[in-house]
Amino acid sequence: MRFLHTMLRVGDLDRSIDFYTNILGMKLLRKSENAEYKYTLAFIGYEDESVGTVLELTYNWGVTSYDLGGAFGHIAIGADNISEVVEKVRSAGGKVTREVGPVKGGTTVIAFVEDPDGYKIELIENKFIGKGLGN
Structure with missing residues (x-):
């Protein structure tokens, strides 16, 4: 087994992709939309998912912010x-x-x-x- 990805819910997918790719140097690996359930996923990372751990950015259509809670660290x-x-x-x-x-x-x-x-x-x-x- 190996660690595959961590999912973060984001309020503006384009803004988040810009941050992680243009500022932190990751690559957009793939992006998919689900119109039926109204969400878009973007997988980003420094290397392909087949060899490295990546981030899954999840944008739930119409949701612009989340309560991050007290359990998540970094x-x-x-x-x-x-x-x-x-x-x-x-x-x-x-x-x-x-x-x-x-x-x-x-x-x-x-x-x-x-x-x-x-x-x-x-x-x-x-x-x-x-x-x-x-x-």
């Missing part, structure tokens, strides 16, 4: 230079909720940003991935 994305990613998010008008720096009590370099629907995204420097947050 998705995490690794990057060679998270400072560049943070500046790209900021320059596009995005929200940075934690500036680049070491995790509290450790040395792993992280930052947090939010997507257009308010979902939190943790950015982790690639050189720290697989070493634990304290290393």
Whole structure:
């Protein structure tokens, strides 16, 4: 078995696709519409679903926002230079909720940003991935 995707409900599919593709560098892998049940799906990721984990963005027609609840934490994305990613998010008008720096009590370099629907995204420097947050 392997981890396939995470689904996020979004209030504006085009805005979300733009954020994840143009700002975070993912690719739109496929998109489908279901007129009978009034929803559109978009699958995005850094590599094809056959080899990597992707995001499924679900737009329920006519629903523009969701209560994110208290159980969801964040998705995490690794990057060679998270400072560049943070500046790209900021320059596009995005929200940075934690500036680049070491995790509290450790040395792993992280930052947090939010997507257009308010979902939190943790950015982790690639050189720290697989070493634990304290290393």
